[in-house]
Amino acid sequence: MTNTSSPIRVTFERLAQFITASMAQLGLPSADAAVIGRLMAEADLQGSDGHGVIRLPQYARRIRAGGINVTPSIKVVQERPGMALLDGDNGMGHLVMQRAAEMAIEKARVCGVAWVGTQFSNHAGPASLYARMPMAQNMIGLYFAVGNANHLPPWGGLDMLLSTNPIAVALPAGEEPPVVLDMATTVAAYGKVKAKAQRGEMMPLGWMIDRLGQPLTDPKRAEEGFLMPIGGYKGYGLALIVGLLAGTLNGAAMGSEVIDFNHDDTSVTNTGQSILAIDLSAFGDVDAFKARVDRLVRELRDSERMPGVERIWLPGEQSHDRRAHYEREGIPLAPALMAQLDKVALELGVPTLLTT
């Protein structure tokens, strides 16, 4: 018997297996199901819990409604030595982006940098998942994506024509954890609003405003307002630019073309993403670069703190610690989520997550 309020812990391997089995039951080829299983479990492992297995019920619903192609033919539609544009054929975003990241890495080895964009992709989980991929090859990764629901109006406007379009950048260090920034261009991501609503908590001032421009702090009223961009018009500008680089450039949906995948399970989303890989060895000695990052990281961490501040964090450091912790202790899943996943397991006829 498990305590209903404390989270249940599962290993990364078990979580990946469970997702893989579910995806296979949904009709995906087993190799593709396994890629998605590992990437989604990886999201939970690094603490991106709004973008990991929590999305499985929605993905399953969408696949069963015919909104995602389970046997896509992902193909290169444009190519030059340092770039490619992939047509994801409406496949799962994880598969399309995994392929895009691989191509960017391969091309960056030759050109020094390479950019791969996607069209007809889908939601692919947390941005940092893909920005991190080039790091294993001693490369920097940058990732831009068009979000799958518009929650942001232009600055001064009321029509939600923009998504929280995330940016992620990952740079390897030497002895220190990598520097990984993964941020929505809004003060809070919409997932955080949903989490507040689930927990029955109010939101801090500055997360959302209503249609009169007044602060909105009750997450249950979220549909009556919209997210605030970071730095006011600057965050609006960033969200727009990210959308242009990940959507418009790739011939993918942007602005009013974006399908709200929370409320529409069947329309092709034509999601766009872009990844840039930068090969460190093209710029000089890789170890010297990593040593410079280490020095900078330590300089920031060890610098003088404001009264009351216990520690200065580097971007990605908390996620790095969480990963180590979850690898040891297991990944925590809230009981409410567990119940949803049991339901998915039952529907698909796969063993539940806690079946051993």
Added chain:
Amino acid sequence: MTNTSSPIRVTFERLAQFITASMAQLGLPSADAAVIGRLMAEADLQGSDGHGVIRLPQYARRIRAGGINVTPSIKVVQERPGMALLDGDNGMGHLVMQRAAEMAIEKARVCGVAWVGTQFSNHAGPASLYARMPMAQNMIGLYFAVGNANHLPPWGGLDMLLSTNPIAVALPAGEEPPVVLDMATTVAAYGKVKAKAQRGEMMPLGWMIDRLGQPLTDPKRAEEGFLMPIGGYKGYGLALIVGLLAGTLNGAAMGSEVIDFNHDDTSVTNTGQSILAIDLSAFGDVDAFKARVDRLVRELRDSERMPGVERIWLPGEQSHDRRAHYEREGIPLAPALMAQLDKVALELGVPTLLTT
């Protein structure tokens, strides 16, 4: 006689000539002086008045103190088909970045995208100047730079180890003005604080805090506090990432290595910048891309406005309008700046700006 409180207007050509003559008198080869003259005047023309001719007295002081190499040998120190790293030999940043932008454009024509970084460069004016350069070749430009003075501590910290490290992105449209974002990663750029001090005005809440984390609104006390990053820890993360991509990656100064060029005229700044050019033709039909940007721009501009909002602006649109206005009416220069420029003219023995 001119009214001492209203600005004096000069043409772009006259301003460029004046700067060119000043630079030539400071020892720069005439072709280099002309490049700097045009780029600095261009900054004023687009309304980036904190980064145009207002910097001339400082540049002149620095050059005469030996802090800038007036006859640099700018060379490629690393190269691959899609990237290069330039050593600016401590030349004027405008020259180094002009060369970097040209190389990025040339390489992007072949590879689809190309990245050129600089080391041993110097302050180069407004970020958008360089992000805009690829647009004339139907390319998108992205520019990252390490600022030349640290005004930002890490989030929760007191040591100003980061600069306002700007990001600029420029994308061409069809019939609409280009979309050009040029933003410091702080709520306000330091130049805006200086401008408030000059005008004797107070700063809005949120621009700066003091060492106890309390709001600082008196710009004359600016040295007692620091700028606030946009979106709190997110802006800190962005400033850091931009610094890593423009400084650390290029072997240029970052963190405590950054020379405060407002207080030090002689130390080599080893300024780092990076530019990325993306060739639109690699991604498909250029006119189709521009038509998509036009559609998006109009959709945003024509969308419903919040009560009291007169117009929804696109990033770069106000600057675009200002450019057209200044081309017709002349570039306004404040009398106080004019007096400083007259002093520079006298010292260098060049005709003053208003000499015809």
